Amino acid sequence: MRKDENFSKWFDEVIFNAEIVDNRYPIKGFAVYKGWGTRIVRKIIEMLEERLEETGHTPMLFPVAISEDSFRKEAEHIKGFMSEVFWITHAGERELKKRMLLRPTSETAMYPMFAQWIRSHADLPLKIFQSVFVYRYETKATRPLFRMREFLWNEAHTVHRSWDEAEKQVNEAIKIYDELFKRLGLAYYILRRPEFDKFAGAVYSIAFDAWNPDGRINQIGTVHNLGENFSRAFNITYEDPSGKQRYAYQTCYGFGISRTLAAIISQHGDDHGLVLLPEIAPIQIVIVPIPYKGFEDKIGDYAREVHERLRSAGFRTYLDETDRTPGEKYYCWEMFGVPVRVEIGPRDLEKRHITICERVNLQRIAVPLDDAVKAIEDVFMRIAEELRKRSLSTLKEMTVNAEDMNSLKEAIKSRKIARICWCGSTECAERIAEESGGEIRGYRIDIEEKPEHPCIVCGERAERVVYVARAY
Numbered sequence: 067m068r069k070d071e072n073f074s075k076w077f078d079e080v081i082f083n084a085e086i087v088d089n090r091y092p093i094k095g096f097a098v099y100k101g102w103g104t105r106i107v108r109k110i111i112e113m114l115e116e117r118l119e120e121t122g123h124t125p126m127l128f129p130v131a132i133s134e135d136s137f138r139k140e141a142e143h144i145k146g147f148m149s150e151v152f153w154i155t156h157a158g159e160r161e162l163k164k165r166m167l168l169r170p171t172s173e174t175a176m177y178p179m180f181a182q183w184i185r186s187h188a189d190l191p192l193k194i195f196q197s198v199f200v201y202r203y204e205t206k207a208t209r210p211l212f213r214m215r216e217f218l219w220n221e222a223h224t225v226h227r228s229w230d231e232a233e234k235q236v237n238e239a240i241k242i243y244d245e246l247f248k249r250l251g252l253a254y255y256i257l258r259r260p261e262f263d264k265f266a267g268a269v270y271s272i273a274f275d276a277w278n279p280d281g282r283i284n285q286i287g288t289v290h291n292l293g294e295n296f297s298r299a300f301n302i303t304y305e306d307p308s309g310k311q312r313y314a315y316q317t318c319y320g321f322g323i324s325r326t327l328a329a330i331i332s333q334h335g336d337d338h339g340l341v342l343l344p345e346i347a348p349i350q351i352v353i354v355p356i357p358y359k360g361f362e363d364k365i366g367d368y369a370r371e372v373h374e375r376l377r378s379a380g381f382r383t384y385l386d387e388t389d390r391t392p393g394e395k396y397y398c399w400e401m402f403g404v405p406v407r408v409e410i411g412p413r414d415l416e417k418r419h420i421t422i423c424e425r426v427n428l429q430r431i432a433v434p435l436d437d438a439v440k441a442i443e444d445v446f447m448r449i450a451e452e453l454r455k456r457s458l459s460t461l462k463e464m465t466v467n468a469e470d471m472n473s474l475k476e477a478i479k480s481r482k483i484a485r486i487c488w489c490g491s492t493e494c495a496e497r498i499a500e501e502s503g504g505e506i507r508g509y510r511i512d513i514e515e516k517p518e519h520p521c522i523v524c525g526e527r528a529e530r531v532v533y534v535a536r537a538y
């Protein structure tokens with residue numbers, strides 16, 4: 067199973083064989099998260115929600131149904147989402163007097179409630195989040211985890227007294243996401259989206275664009291400053307200390323859980339299957355006894371002792387005592403991406419050693435059982451570091467400078483991310499999309515990049531260095 071030969075086929079096989087997702091559910095764009103996939107998803111949600119709570123966000127759960135009246139309140143927002151909405155129109159055979167919709171995102175579910183909750187400056191800031199499914203009738207081809215009609219995300223929504231406080235919140239959100247994606251070993255660009263591609267209703271949008279082996283960008287997170295756009299539409303006001311009524315300022319940000327899982331699989335996986343970071347692996351260590359004639363019982367006993375030792379040290383472990391051959395067990399657990407395999411053979415038994423095999427490079431080392439906990443902790447740290455480094459160097463290799471339209475076309479065709487100079491006009495952006503097939507994703511906010519050339523389309527003075535790629 068070669069990842070670099072046919073990424074799409076490789077991806078489908080991995081998510082099926084590693085029991086991540088079963089895409090055979092009989093509704094297009096909807097799929098079943100299976101056991102291994104669900105456990106990984108829970109770990110990611112746990113990591114994210116813990117950080118959100120530490121930074122003062124409160125968990126809540128809003129209804130999936132939104133009233134049409136509420137949905138229609140913010141003009142730009144309706145324009146952006148109308149064509150993708152799933153409507154609830156009937157109760158049994160009866161048509162509903164007022165139809166409802168399934169949330170495509172939750173601004174219009176939450177903000178009527180915010181208007182009731184917020185009275186005075188003392189009620190601010192309000193910072194909440196939820197991890198839920200959202201529903202969008204995607205018209206582009208659906209892909210499991212990447213582009214679904216039902217997908218899993220975490221959305222946070224905040225309300226503030228001033229533009230400056232909202233700006234600070236945007237920065238905090240970027241930091242939270244950046245730290246978490248880095249903990250997951252992912253590599254990406256943090257880009258400010260061009261005006262024509264910002265979130266419907268936002269003043270501006272920042273996005274985390276992760277690389278993918280097929281050259282198509284995978285947007286794993288977004289952060290939006292909403293300014294007063296929604297507070298004016300939903301009448302979210304507060305009384306300031308001098309007794310004056312003011313409109314609040316808002317932000318929202320979404321962490322694509324399905325897409326983050328897709329990025330983990332795609333960036334770290336190899337020809338043997340999944341590769342998981344120890345932090346999110348449902349099983350961190352699998353112990354495989356290697357039976358040897360005449361020593362079966364002794365090896366079994368020793369394997370159980372090793373298992374008990376590692377389990378009580380706090381690792382998530384599994385002792386594979388099924389009747390499969392060791393080779394079959396290796397093959398299976400490599401597919402599932404378990405970070406460390408411990409092999410127990412006659413020589414390990416004799417010396418009271420264990421043999422550690424790392425999933426990332428499939429190298430083996432032998433260590434005394436008494437040193438095993440420390441040795442595995444070291445291996446875990448190395449794995450995380452190694453995956454992060456590898457992923458980052460792939461992102462660098464994938465990014466190329468394009469100084470004219472031909473080299474841009476060539477770059478997109480060969481599945482690269484192109485770095486170009488752009489004048490900022492919508493016309494030039496449209497020509498780039500038509501001729502190259504790639505989209506302008508935006509400019510970097512972590513570093514300042516000065517254009518070295520004129521706009522590659524019109525030859526006028528370039529305003530920004532921007533990144534162009536195909537996207538999911």
Ligand SMILES: [Zn+2]
Binds near residue numbers: 489523
């Ligand atoms: Zn131009």
